[in-house]
Amino acid sequence: QKEVEQNSGPLSVPEGAIASLNCTYSDRGSQSFFWYRQYSGKSPELIMFIYSNGDKEDGRFTAQLNKASQYVSLLIRDSQPSDSATYLCAVRTAGGTSYGKLTFGQGTILTVHP
Amino acid sequence: DGGITQSPKYLFRKEGQNVTLSCEQNLNHDAMYWYRQDPGQGLRLIYYSQIVNDFQKGDIAEGYSVSREKKESFPLTVTSAQKNPTAFYLCASSLRDIGRAEAFFGQGTRLTVV
Numbered sequence A: 001q002k003e004v005e006q007n008s009g010p011l012s013v014p015e016g017a018i019a020s021l022n023c024t025y026s027d028r029g030s031q032s033f034f035w036y037r038q039y040s041g042k043s044p045e046l047i048m049f050i051y052s053n054g055d056k057e058d059g060r061f062t063a064q065l066n067k068a069s070q071y072v073s074l075l076i077r078d079s080q081p082s083d084s085a086t087y088l089c090a091v092r093t094a095g096g097t098s099y100g101k102l103t104f105g106q107g108t109i110l111t112v113h114p
Numbered sequence B: 001d002g003g004i005t006q007s008p009k010y011l012f013r014k015e016g017q018n019v020t021l022s023c024e025q026n027l028n029h030d031a032m033y034w035y036r037q038d039p040g041q042g043l044r045l046i047y048y049s050q051i052v053n054d055f056q057k058g059d060i061a062e063g064y065s066v067s068r069e070k071k072e073s074f075p076l077t078v079t080s081a082q083k084n085p086t087a088f089y090l091c092a093s094s095l096r097d098i099g100r101a102e103a104f105f106g107q108g109t110r111l112t113v114v
Helices: none
Strands: A004-006 A009-014 A019-025 A030-038 A043-050 A054-057 A063-067 A071-076 A087-093 A102-104 A108-113 B004-007 B010-013 B019-025 B031-037 B042-050 B052-058 B063-064 B074-078 B086-092 B109-111
Touching: A004 A087, A009 A019, A019 A030, A019 A087, A019 A108, A030 A071, A030 B042, A043 A054, A043 A063, A043 A071, A071 A087, A087 B031, A102 B042, B004 B086, B010 B019, B019 B031, B019 B109, B042 B063
Parallel strands: A009 A108, B010 B109
Antiparallel strands: A004 A019, A019 A071, A030 A043, A030 A087, A054 A063, A063 A071, A087 A102, A087 A108, B004 B019, B019 B074, B031 B042, B031 B086, B042 B052, B063 B074, B086 B109
């Protein structure tokens, strides 16, 4: 089982729709959860981080965390063509010999079409 | 300006040659990371370091080596033992505190074996 798994893509949504990106993780010692956006040929940029169960909203983005289910998601409302990119889920471990290890999923390609 | 600087941006390596990728940060971050990204793939962790003079292997450490002699610097050496080194290499840094653990990336080094 991979440490961090994202829903397989690519994901295509029309402009103005809600895009839903999902991620599961295997290490129950994980404490910090991140969503990054990466445009082709560029380095990842941080969109959202979440540490506590529940929802966290920032503009058009909402991150949701459920530690019991080991699940984290990202919702993008009113999707725009400029949101078209690869979205990476990342999880940071807090305990044991892997303290601080930051593991990424394989990424989900999102395309927003006009 | 604070940030993470990777150099060079492009690097060409001959078969059997060792090369070193530079990563410097002036964010006063304790933790630093090296990732490898292949086309259409997510980020795979090579090595990470939480404090000076200490580092841990990631998921794909074979054929790579690192050092962490200074807080600001975390160079990565790609050795001749790495059989398929052509990839995009990304360095990241973050605070060590799990509760403030957002990682920020450099612009990457694209390594090609010729």
